[in-house]
Amino acid sequence: MPVAFIIGTAGSGKSLFTAALSEWLKMSKQDVAVVNLDPGALKLPYSPDVDVRNYVDVGDIMEKYGLGPNGALIMAADLIADEIDNITKDIEAADADLVLVDTPGQMELFAFRASGPYIVNELTKEPKAIVYLFDAVFSINPLNYVSNMFLSAAVYNRFFQPQIHLLSKCDLLPEKEIETITDWASSPRALEDSIEQKLEGTKRLFSRNMMHAIYKLGIKFMLLPVSAKTNNGLTNINTALERILTGGEKYTF
Ligand SMILES: Nc1nc2c(ncn2[C@@H]2O[C@H](COP(=O)(O)OP(=O)(O)OP(=O)(O)O)[C@@H](O)[C@H]2O)c(=O)[nH]1
Ligand SMILES: [Mg+2]
Numbered sequence: 001m002p003v004a005f006i007i008g009t010a011g012s013g014k015s016l017f018t019a020a021l022s023e024w025l026k027m028s029k030q031d032v033a034v035v036n037l038d039p040g041a042l043k044l045p046y047s048p049d050v051d052v053r054n055y056v057d058v059g060d061i062m063e064k065y066g067l068g069p070n071g072a073l074i075m076a077a078d079l080i081a082d083e084i085d086n087i088t089k090d091i092e093a094a095d096a097d098l099v100l101v102d103t104p105g106q107m108e109l110f111a112f113r114a115s116g117p118y119i120v121n122e123l124t125k126e127p128k129a130i131v132y133l134f135d136a137v138f139s140i141n142p143l144n145y146v147s148n149m150f151l152s153a154a155v156y157n158r159f160f161q162p163q164i165h166l167l168s169k170c171d172l173l174p175e176k177e178i179e180t181i182t183d184w185a186s187s188p189r190a191l192e193d194s195i196e197q198k199l200e201g202t203k204r205l206f207s208r209n210m211m212h213a214i215y216k217l218g219i220k221f222m223l224l225p226v227s228a229k230t231n232n233g234l235t236n237i238n239t240a241l242e243r244i245l246t247g248g249e250k251y252t253f
Contacts, residue, residue, distance in 0.1 A: 004099070035049065037101055037119070
């Protein structure tokens, strides 16, 4: 079954987006399973069909190895890879037509350690997509936006899977601000203009050079606005995901 991995910096809205999209898909009579891959999650806004916390317990790791919370999370991220057979079995047992995977809070634990790409490769040989979240409130500053582009390019370079970008929490910004940010994604010129207008000195120089470096890589992603509170944007995101995962067909007929 096709799998979409939801990735983004800490607090960017991964878990709530996973909840909103899965609920929305269920209402559209699509058979979806949700996997929680975050061993450190205390409370989730959805009930996972498959939960890594059944196999890896951060509290136990802290106690057993005398680690602090961050050390334990790093160890937990690596231990998940050893549980891949169990997690795969659980996913197969869920027997859905689409799997949404909510990844660990701290993105670097998943994207920048060996275990993340290993898990993405091992979990399924069927089509996969990476859904990368840009927090809208954070992205309103062109310097932050460009930094996030850089992070998303680094994530692409770790997984080399089709990747779509979401502008999350759009209900928190006026429509006009959302348009400005989505324009940056579709037009390098618009981004460059904003960098010139809103930034100065070293910040301007740094953002401009970083932006050019990213464009030189030749990667281009669309940026789709979404709110997991109002469900605005879910239709477009689903269409983009269907295109990647099923060639534009529904998951469940
Ligand atoms: N207004 C608004 N708030 C949101 C939205 N999505 C997430 N949030 C809030 O942002 C905070 C973080 O959301 P989460 O879904 O937990 O984000 P996350 O990326 O899973 O966070 P971690 O796993 O802890 O790194 C929570 O307080 C959410 O209620 C949204 O679309 N709109
Ligand atoms: Mg989360």
